[in-house]
Amino acid sequence: IKAPKNEKNWFKRNKGQIIGNIITYPITQTFMVIIGAVSYMAVSNYDPVVAIQGSASGIALGVLLIMIVFAQWSTNTTANVIPAATIFSNVMGPKMPFWAGVVVAGVIGIVVQPWSLFGIIIEVLLIIGGILASIVGILVADYYFLRKRRVNVQELYESEGQYKYLNGVNWAGIISWVIGGIGATIFSNYSFIIGFLLGGASYFILAKYWWFKRYEQAEIIDPSDEKYLGISVGRDWIIEKGPELEVEMVFTASTGKKNV
Structure with missing residues (x-):
């Protein structure tokens, strides 16, 4: 999603995100409701995992459960683990690399036992x-x-x-x-x-x-x-490293000129 330059109107600046959410959220939520409804009609339980276990067996059951695992990896990893790991690694600074933040987030996620809720x-x-x-x-x-x-x-x-x-x-x-x-x-x-x-x-x-x-x-x-305004008046803020490795803010105008 790219905001247009020289546009101060909030709705016009965010129309890509607004339209995207209006289209995708109803589709996604409707699909989730359908999954729950089909599961309930099949085995009187809206949990799709229970429905799969009650209506499939053998190789088909194994394949379907593997798909459930992949779904958790693709959704929960990006939506929950990565943000939490990033926070832990940022709070601890260089002492905790990102991979350690992932481990901490995973351990805490298991200890609090969210499934019990x-x-x-x-x-x-x-x-x-x-x-x-x-x-x-x-x-x-x-x-x-x-x-x-x-x-x-x-x-x-x-x-x-x-x-x-x-x-x-x-x-x-x-x-x-x-x-x-x-x-x-x-x-x-x-x-x-x-x-x-x-x-x-x-x-x-x-x-x-x-x-x-x-x-x-x-x-x-x-x-x-x-x-204090950037792209809405046609300018970008760019972070560059100076000769002494200090962070400098470079204000790039639409003309291409730079003022340090």
Whole structure:
């Protein structure tokens, strides 16, 4: 998905992703419902693995179960293991290479025994979804409403830059996450909506009237298109290594000129 240059309209910039999701999600979800329905009609159980075991035997059963294993590898590995492993390896820095992060993610995934939650999975997912929704609300409030889609890109690569906050922690975000998570847990039937709204609203208030008063953000104080926008005004941000292996930000204009 490539965003068009010189286009500030959000819907036009993201039309590829929006159209793709509108087309693919209904197809995918419908296919999943059909699988569950067929399984239930076959063996009175919506679990396709149970249906396969109850309706096939011998080589056919072996082939079908192998396909289930491949499906888990193709889906869960990319959707769950890789992101978790990346987080573990990033948190530990050079001491934990990516392969070690994969091992840690796998071990934790086995220890917590997610299959034991199958009987209460809907309730658990509602609560977890609400807690994660508060993070989404925080991100939306920070990027769209406070920074107005402007980011001080150079400072992202400065260990002592404006995003360091208090020892690397944005307490406005942490507090808002807790508020949204508690609200989502209490009103679990509407967890995503409650978590999203509470997390976003509380972050907007705390960040604007407290946290960003203490830790000023350049793109909020001076929301300049020239300084803080990139492709939407026809420019790209490119990271290059200088002669001393220091990271330099190169601002590439549509004309091809570069300003270090």
